[in-house]
Amino acid sequence: MGSILETVMLLCFGFSWPLNVIKAHKSRTAKGTSLPFILLIITGYVAGICAKVLTGQISYVLIAYILNLAIVLLNLLVYFRNISLDRKRLEENGGLVK
Secondary structure, three states: OHHHHHHHHHHHHHHHHHHHHHHHHHHOOOOOOOHHHHHHHHHHHHHHHHHHHHOOOOOHHHHHHHHHHHHHHHHHHHHHHHHHHHHHHHHHOOOOOO
């Protein structure tokens, strides 16, 4: 039962991350995005994966951790892309923030 509840938790988080990635990609800005938050989430998923591997609890739950981690890593890539776009806009505007 514990694995089922853990999977439900991971799926709930997992469904929200793609929406966040899409929103961040469409916005084309890193404003409102927190790098420390993204890194904290990545650290949590890595810790969860390591815990599963170290305790030998290799099951379908591990797949949910890995999928969520992959989506959050994609979010990290979009964040750095958006930082680059923000810098480019700033340079094009002569350093003026619009």
